[in-house]
Amino acid sequence: MPYIGRATVTAKREFARNMVSITIQCPxxxxxxxxxxxxxxxxxxxxxxxxxxxxxxxxxxxGVDKQKGTFELLVRVVGRGTRLLASVPVGETIRVxxxxxxxxxxxxxxxxxxxxxxxxxxxxxxxxxxxxLTAGGHEVLSLVGARNAAELPxxxxxxxxxxxxxxxxxxxxxxxxxxxxxxxxxxxxxxxxRVPAPVVYACGPTPMLRALKASATLLGLPVYLSLEERMAxxxxxxxxxxxxxxGPKMAxxxxxxxxxxxxxxxxxxxxxxxxx
Amino acid sequence: MPEMTSSVAAFVGGDGERSPALTLPAGVxxxxxxxxxxxxxxVTVASGTFGYGHEFHRxxxxxxxxxxxxxxxxxxPRAGNKPPRVVETPAGMLNAIGLQNPGxxxxxxxxxxxxxxxxxxxxxNIAGHSVDEYGExxxxxxxxxxxxxxxxxxxxxxxxxxxxxxxxHCPSAAAVVSGVRRATKLPIITKxxxxxxxxxxxxxxxxxxxxxxxxxxxxxxxxxxDIERRRPVLGNTVGGLxxxxxxxxxxxxxxxxxxxxxxxxxxxxxxxxxxxxxQFLLAGASAVSIGTANFADPLAPLDVIExxxxxxxAHGHRGVAEIVGAANPGFLGSRP
Ligand SMILES: Cc1cc2nc3c(=O)[nH]c(=O)nc-3n(C[C@H](O)[C@H](O)[C@H](O)COP(=O)(O)OP(=O)(O)OC[C@H]3O[C@@H](n4cnc5c(N)ncnc54)[C@H](O)[C@@H]3O)c2cc1C
Ligand SMILES: Cc1cc2nc3c(=O)[nH]c(=O)nc-3n(C[C@H](O)[C@H](O)[C@H](O)COP(=O)(O)O)c2cc1C
Ligand code: FES
Numbered sequence: 268m269p270y271i272g273r274a275t276v277t278a279k280r281e282f283a284r285n286m287v288s289i290t291i292q293c294p295x296x297x298x299x300x301x302x303x304x305x306x307x308x309x310x311x312x313x314x315x316x317x318x319x320x321x322x323x324x325x326x327x328x329x330g331v332d333k334q335k336g337t338f339e340l341l342v343r344v345v346g347r348g349t350r351l352l353a354s355v356p357v358g359e360t361i362r363v364x365x366x367x368x369x370x371x372x373x374x375x376x377x378x379x380x381x382x383x384x385x386x387x388x389x390x391x392x393x394x395x396x397x398x399x400l401t402a403g404g405h406e407v408l409s410l411v412g413a414r415n416a417a418e419l420p421x422x423x424x425x426x427x428x429x430x431x432x433x434x435x436x437x438x439x440x441x442x443x444x445x446x447x448x449x450x451x452x453x454x455x456x457x458x459x460x461r462v463p464a465p466v467v468y469a470c471g472p473t474p475m476l477r478a479l480k481a482s483a484t485l486l487g488l489p490v491y492l493s494l495e496e497r498m499a500x501x502x503x504x505x506x507x508x509x510x511x512x513x514g515p516k517m518a519x520x521x522x523x524x525x526x527x528x529x530x531x532x533x534x535x536x537x538x539x540x541x542x543x
Numbered sequence: 544m545p546e547m548t549s550s551v552a553a554f555v556g557g558d559g560e561r562s563p564a565l566t567l568p569a570g571v572x573x574x575x576x577x578x579x580x581x582x583x584x585x586v587t588v589a590s591g592t593f594g595y596g597h598e599f600h601r602x603x604x605x606x607x608x609x610x611x612x613x614x615x616x617x618x619x620p621r622a623g624n625k626p627p628r629v630v631e632t633p634a635g636m637l638n639a640i641g642l643q644n645p646g647x648x649x650x651x652x653x654x655x656x657x658x659x660x661x662x663x664x665x666x667x668n669i670a671g672h673s674v675d676e677y678g679e680x681x682x683x684x685x686x687x688x689x690x691x692x693x694x695x696x697x698x699x700x701x702x703x704x705x706x707x708x709x710x711x712h713c714p715s716a717a718a719v720v721s722g723v724r725r726a727t728k729l730p731i732i733t734k735x736x737x738x739x740x741x742x743x744x745x746x747x748x749x750x751x752x753x754x755x756x757x758x759x760x761x762x763x764x765x766x767x768x769d770i771e772r773r774r775p776v777l778g779n780t781v782g783g784l785x786x787x788x789x790x791x792x793x794x795x796x797x798x799x800x801x802x803x804x805x806x807x808x809x810x811x812x813x814x815x816x817x818x819x820x821x822q823f824l825l826a827g828a829s830a831v832s833i834g835t836a837n838f839a840d841p842l843a844p845l846d847v848i849e850x851x852x853x854x855x856x857a858h859g860h861r862g863v864a865e866i867v868g869a870a871n872p873g874f875l876g877s878r879p
Contacts, residue, residue: 323838502601510626
């Protein structure tokens, strides 16, 4: 059962440019959360007294400290809701509902050597995933993309190996993370058959996910994507976040919708229509 | 927001922080009698905002609700509209779900038995493309255990064919209701659209055609344009506006309709708190529905139930019916 109730902001720090890390005391969410799951956050009064903004905001769980009973959010301020959240002082409470949705490893079914691909706020669930995978003794390589060096997270924030790519070439690979992945994979590290093929996990803007789906399919790698869709309830009730299911499991002519907030946000790349 | 007296402010709630169990004062009977339909309390949850109840049952026991209006059910499964399907607006939201549902047979096979198993009172909201289709859905539901009533949705703005088209003209609205009337002995609630010039006229037409009750309002048609991409935000271009933003409009419509028909009315549109709900009861609604508020506060209906009970107790009433229409001098319905 997801937790719903107040939780205290215990720490805040700048994680990268335009991204703040917020630590929240909430043992239920800290205990239960799996990488890829999210919480609905309300950093303003309930709809009975303040209907502006009306809806909670979905944010990925970026890490947990089970001992301390805290979890972390990585938030990019893009509008009113995220601004209100980012300005909550340490010591104040917000309302949290979660954890919600299905995480990366539940979608994949098993953990093994992994390549994590993402950028921007897409790093939030990947940071948590990298921690869990490395703690489980699995090899992890994260490919982190940003527009420029200043927007990259500082070194050491992500568990496991990290390679970076920037659009302007100011750090690491000059180009997109998907291009970086392609270049690496054509070097045939693991296709010799001696090393188990890694699973690719990604979170980021839809165009990136689309490009990744296309190239990873070509390379024959299993890919799991965390999607973002506009949400109202965040708990599976309204069908507002539905995307179309595709793939071999579907009968001809069958139309089936899956909810990003409930069956997702993580899906096998071949399982969802990213073009709608 | 107008100043609230302290007795009312005490039970505003709406923050999602409360026990999942109800605490009710002694000596107040919350039973809502809507003609042949009796509900354990006057607080229901609105179609399309509650799925089939599973999601909310994780937070609280949904058998505590007056009734659950399930998602709009069609004869055949529907995938719904393309995304984005929802967008937030000031104190409200637009939705264009497009009646995504698994079809009436699947609802009968899996969802209704589940609702019965948890003790919930289920009202099935139905939508069709033709008068015959509405009748056929009603016929299939007629003898299904656990269906307390049928709510005819002639007011969905989000499907190209049928839906709201039936609800904006008196003859077609009446034809749908007569068709359903012939197909079932279950109590019929007709859900009215606010997207009309004179809602009273449609209300009278569907009551004459045999509707046992009315519910109002469905959503108001609206849209949002993304100025950078220079195109509508919703995949469906337009959607239905709901939430606190529509409440004054909904309340006025309930007020008007309550002066024109004698049948029980279920009032909805933007209700979040008990004081909101009480306004609808005072205007002439015998029961209310909570819709969009469920998204922002999954426990909102519980606050509303408790708040209504507290209000009744504080004002020396023993039952809900005593306040129905109490603020509306032209209220036509009966009050014990
Ligand atoms: C499953 C999921 C996980 C997410 N995880 C993170 C995270 O870890 N860190 C982070 O910074 N952001 C994350 N986001 C995006 C975040 O929810 C939006 O940036 C936020 O809702 C914007 O709210 P706002 O009021 O600041 O902006 P506004 O633009 O004012 O928001 C207006 C409306 O649009 C919705 N909206 C705006 N942008 C998005 C978006 N990209 N996706 C979905 N809805 C949106 C809002 O929820 C709101 O209803 C996630 C989104 C989803 C769906
Ligand atoms: C996401 C969403 C889906 C809805 N689906 C239906 C539906 O299937 N059938 C129906 O009669 N009304 C539907 N409605 C309308 C609501 O039941 C209600 O009439 C309307 O939202 C106004 O009430 P509110 O402001 O409390 O939400 C839907 C509303 C929303 C927000
Ligand atoms: S946001 Fe309501 S079903 Fe996903």
